[in-house]
Amino acid sequence: MITIVDYGMGNLGSIQNMFKRIGLASLVTGEPAKVAEARKILLPGVGAFDNAMQRIEASGLRGILDRKALVERVPVLGICLGMQLLTRSSEEGVLPGLGWIAAATRRLPAREGLKVPHMGWNAVDQVRSDALTRDLPGEPRFYFVHSYCVSVDDPADSLLRTTYGITFDAAIRRGNIFGAQFHPEKSHRFGMQLLANFGRL
Amino acid sequence: MKTEFAAAEAATPMETRTPGGGAIVTCVRCIYDDRVPGIRFDGEGVCNYCRQVEDLTAQYGTGLPKGKAEWDRIVAEIKRAGRGKKYDCVVGVSGGTDSSYMVYLAKEFGLRPLAVHYDDTWNSAIASENIRKVLADTGVDLFTYVINNKESDDIFRAFFLAGVPEMGTPTDLALAEVLYRAAARNGVKYVLEGHSFLAEGVSPIGKNYFDGKYIESIHKRFGRLPMKSYPLMTFLRFMRWIMLGRIKKIRPYWYLQYSKEEAQEFLKAKCGWKYYGGHHLENRLVSFSIGLYLPRKFGLDYRNLTLSARARAGLVDRGEAMAEYARPPKVEDELLPYFKKRLGLSDEDYERVMRAEPKFWWEFPTYKKRFERLRPIFAVLAKANLVPMSFYLKYCFPVKV
Amino acid sequence: MLRTRIIPTLLLRNESLIKTVRFGKFSYVGDPANTVRIFNELEVDELLFLDVTATVEGRKPNLKVLAEIADECFMPLGYGGGIRSFEDAQIILKLGFEKVVVNTRALEEPSFITRLSEHFGSQAIIVSIDVKRGLFWGDQVRSRAGGKNARRSPVEWAREVERLGAGEILLTSIDREGTWEGFDLDLVRSVSEAVRIPVIANGGAGKVEHIGQAVKEGCASAVALGSMVVFQRKGMGVLVNFPEESELRRILA
Numbered sequence: 001m002i003t004i005v006d007y008g009m010g011n012l013g014s015i016q017n018m019f020k021r022i023g024l025a026s027l028v029t030g031e032p033a034k035v036a037e038a039r040k041i042l043l044p045g046v047g048a049f050d051n052a053m054q055r056i057e058a059s060g061l062r063g064i065l066d067r068k069a070l071v072e073r074v075p076v077l078g079i080c081l082g083m084q085l086l087t088r089s090s091e092e093g094v095l096p097g098l099g100w101i102a103a104a105t106r107r108l109p110a111r112e113g114l115k116v117p118h119m120g121w122n123a124v125d126q127v128r129s130d131a132l133t134r135d136l137p138g139e140p141r142f143y144f145v146h147s148y149c150v151s152v153d154d155p156a157d158s159l160l161r162t163t164y165g166i167t168f169d170a171a172i173r174r175g176n177i178f179g180a181q182f183h184p185e186k187s188h189r190f191g192m193q194l195l196a197n198f199g200r201l
Numbered sequence: 202m203k204t205e206f207a208a209a210e211a212a213t214p215m216e217t218r219t220p221g222g223g224a225i226v227t228c229v230r231c232i233y234d235d236r237v238p239g240i241r242f243d244g245e246g247v248c249n250y251c252r253q254v255e256d257l258t259a260q261y262g263t264g265l266p267k268g269k270a271e272w273d274r275i276v277a278e279i280k281r282a283g284r285g286k287k288y289d290c291v292v293g294v295s296g297g298t299d300s301s302y303m304v305y306l307a308k309e310f311g312l313r314p315l316a317v318h319y320d321d322t323w324n325s326a327i328a329s330e331n332i333r334k335v336l337a338d339t340g341v342d343l344f345t346y347v348i349n350n351k352e353s354d355d356i357f358r359a360f361f362l363a364g365v366p367e368m369g370t371p372t373d374l375a376l377a378e379v380l381y382r383a384a385a386r387n388g389v390k391y392v393l394e395g396h397s398f399l400a401e402g403v404s405p406i407g408k409n410y411f412d413g414k415y416i417e418s419i420h421k422r423f424g425r426l427p428m429k430s431y432p433l434m435t436f437l438r439f440m441r442w443i444m445l446g447r448i449k450k451i452r453p454y455w456y457l458q459y460s461k462e463e464a465q466e467f468l469k470a471k472c473g474w475k476y477y478g479g480h481h482l483e484n485r486l487v488s489f490s491i492g493l494y495l496p497r498k499f500g501l502d503y504r505n506l507t508l509s510a511r512a513r514a515g516l517v518d519r520g521e522a523m524a525e526y527a528r529p530p531k532v533e534d535e536l537l538p539y540f541k542k543r544l545g546l547s548d549e550d551y552e553r554v555m556r557a558e559p560k561f562w563w564e565f566p567t568y569k570k571r572f573e574r575l576r577p578i579f580a581v582l583a584k585a586n587l588v589p590m591s592f593y594l595k596y597c598f599p600v601k602v
Numbered sequence: 603m604l605r606t607r608i609i610p611t612l613l614l615r616n617e618s619l620i621k622t623v624r625f626g627k628f629s630y631v632g633d634p635a636n637t638v639r640i641f642n643e644l645e646v647d648e649l650l651f652l653d654v655t656a657t658v659e660g661r662k663p664n665l666k667v668l669a670e671i672a673d674e675c676f677m678p679l680g681y682g683g684g685i686r687s688f689e690d691a692q693i694i695l696k697l698g699f700e701k702v703v704v705n706t707r708a709l710e711e712p713s714f715i716t717r718l719s720e721h722f723g724s725q726a727i728i729v730s731i732d733v734k735r736g737l738f739w740g741d742q743v744r745s746r747a748g749g750k751n752a753r754r755s756p757v758e759w760a761r762e763v764e765r766l767g768a769g770e771i772l773l774t775s776i777d778r779e780g781t782w783e784g785f786d787l788d789l790v791r792s793v794s795e796a797v798r799i800p801v802i803a804n805g806g807a808g809k810v811e812h813i814g815q816a817v818k819e820g821c822a823s824a825v826a827l828g829s830m831v832v833f834q835r836k837g838m839g840v841l842v843n844f845p846e847e848s849e850l851r852r853i854l855a
Binding site for chain 3: 316317318320322323324325326327329330332333336342343344345346347348349350351353354430485542543
């Protein structure tokens with residue numbers, strides 16, 4: 001059972017839909033009591049960094065999430081803004097992030113001919129093999145929509161990288177903490193493989 | 202009570218035991234058994250359907266010089282009749298094996314076909330892709346008739362609620378009507394159809410039937426939307442096409458050597474055509490009908506049609522065919538929820554209908570009696586290829602049910 | 603490398619997919635959810651659904667159909683047609699659509715664009731600009747399914763919508779639509795060069811080469827395909843399809 005955390009931001013229906021199609025049970029909830037029972041957590045997110053952090057604090061989920069992630073060490077996957085929230089801070093806002101992984105989020109530099117946000121399908125390079133990113137079909141690509149990107153402090157935490165002007169992390173991992181900058185729920189068979197891998201950890 | 206299944210080798214070839222202990226009689230050549238309506242076994246244990254296929258083969262010279270000569274004659278006639286026109290024949294396509302191969306066949310013999318597709322809006326991606334690949338490779342034009350999807354669902358729903366087995370019928374008859382319309386619109390006199398009695402057998406009329414009046418009756422009683430975009434083949438339209446339009450139906454596989462397996466290998470290699478995994482499974486409504494509806498509600502499993510044909514032709518060992526038939530059909534997981542959602546059926550509605558008494562065609566108004574009364578006329582029309590001989594055999598004789 | 607997005611753009615009318623033919627008539631193309639399934643299998647990048655006559659006929663978006671579509675779709679989805687209020691947009695985005703497309707309402711009340719993009723993020727807001735070339739006054743933006751002349755130039759309106767917060771522009775040449783003869787490259791380039799947000803070229807695609815032209819000569823960020831993905835060929839029957847990966851790669855290399 002994968003618990004999809006509802007703090008008011010994110011494409012929850014689509015994520016749940018994809019889990020259903022893969023045959024994995026999932027539960028969407030914003031109730032602290034239910035999140036406290038989670039054995040696996042998915043942290044979605046679409047929108048602004050500070051807005052998200054505020055909502056997480058206000059909902060009473062912060063303490064529970066910290067405990068699940070850092071003490072109980074259940075597998076946690078942050079998607080899109082959710083991955084950025086895992087870092088210590090973002091140039092998009094002033095509030096600190098969850099800080100569960102040693103990384104920072106910064107603005108995607110605008111370059112000549114490259115429009116921001118980074119929006120569309122982009123290819124990813126596998127930095128190292130991992131349970132989350134195994135068995136991806138050949139020439140994997142995913143759907144990205146974001147204006148800020150993550151770079152991990154320790155290269156060993158990087159699973160997938162992608163290039164849009166600069167090269168940055170598309171998927172990361174430290175222990176039980178995972179992140180994906182793209183939208184697996186919108187990346188058809190590539191996303192399905194990734195979510196299936198997460199579900200079967 | 203101990204259940205016993207006699208091993209195929211140990212018992213006499215004709216009998217196997219059922220769990221209840223009674224014997225089922227099975228044909229020695231194919232795998233039809235005495236549950237098939239209208240079946241009879243002769244002295245050698247061969248069923249009348251095998252004999253019918255034998256007779257048709259002799260009559261049409263299938264795969265023999267006689268058949269080839271007749272086919273050549275027909276091809277010449279088609280070309281002559283089509284001179285000066287853009288197309289000389291129409292070919293119904295579905296993305297399936299028979300129709301896909303037939304497009305290549307038509308081109309090989311120098312014909313100029315127009316491909317025609319009736320889209321009931323339940324096609325699988327494989328069907329669309331197959332049609333696209335075959336037609337792109339052969340350079341053949343496509344005419345499609347698409348029904349309003351809500352109307353399509355309404356008609357299927359009507360059949361489901363009526364509790365009759367013929368859910369695939371509306372599509373089959375619509376294609377037949379659309380083929381005639383496309384032919385008429387383009388001044389074409391010949392419709393090529395992919396039916397093969399060797400590959401599929403002649404399906405016994407028994408509990409399965411279709412004609413325009415039957416569809417109209419079911420829809421009138423159980424449908425909710427007016428029938429506007431559905432191309433209904435009424436008796437009058439049927440007569441108009443064949444009597445006034447003089448449009449003939451030709452079935453190349455009755456004359457020429459045809460093997461489904463070889464055709465599939467050819468198609469795969471030639472244009473990347475993909476096999477859809479079973480009898481007519483390129484359409485999701487048909488998948489539902491054959492995989493779930495018919496087996497559960499009627500105990501009907503039409504896989505015996507193809508399996509029997511293959512056993513008759515010696516392409517598959519009879520024992521293997523029976524073993525495969527004994528296993529439940531493969532059905533895609535998402536299919537049942539999709540079916541219910543599209544037809545607006547709750548789980549309760551669905552169960553209620555599935556558990557209800559099956560109904561059959563003779564309980565509704567149809568043209569059957571009319572076809573029987575007009576038998577002498579249809580005999581003549583069949584000889585002239587204006588109606589297929591199999592139509593005459595199935596529709597114009599009374600059926601004991 | 604970021605792939606150029608090639609986006610099948612399908613027309614909805616109530617609960618059916620259609621294609622408009624001349625003089626307001628239309629023909630059926632298929633069932634929306636079933637067609638989405640087919641595009642899923644064909645692994646297209648993104649899908650756009652437009653109900654072009656919703657505003658003119660005073661209809662609201664058909665939420666039941668949109669929910670069915672969203673359930674079947676595992677790639678990004680956009681919807682436009684009859685979005686007249688903030689609530690309209692909100693409901694559709696909640697159903698699982700990534701983007702909403704606005705046209706007439708934005709012309710009537712430009713601040714509508716800002717209100718939507720401030721709340722949902724600009725990446726969720728596509729402004730559709732329909733353009734028709736007049737005999738004397740050049741290209742003009744039109745609203746209400748092409749029925750009304752908004753008396754603005756495409757470039758000028760495009761710059762303004764960008765300023766107001768639109769994330770993307772769907773630029774449609776009414777003259778080229780359904781002709782299979784290629785995009786209006788001058789139009790596409792003039793707008794693409796005038797703004798920094800992505801421009802989706804729409805109207806006129808007939809073959810893969812046109813896609814290449816729109817990107818290389820027209821400088822479009824993305825390309826919408828209409829007739830090309832629902833018909834076998836020009837003048838031929840309905841057949842849902844999508845250009846082969848290898849062909850697209852060759853054209854866009």
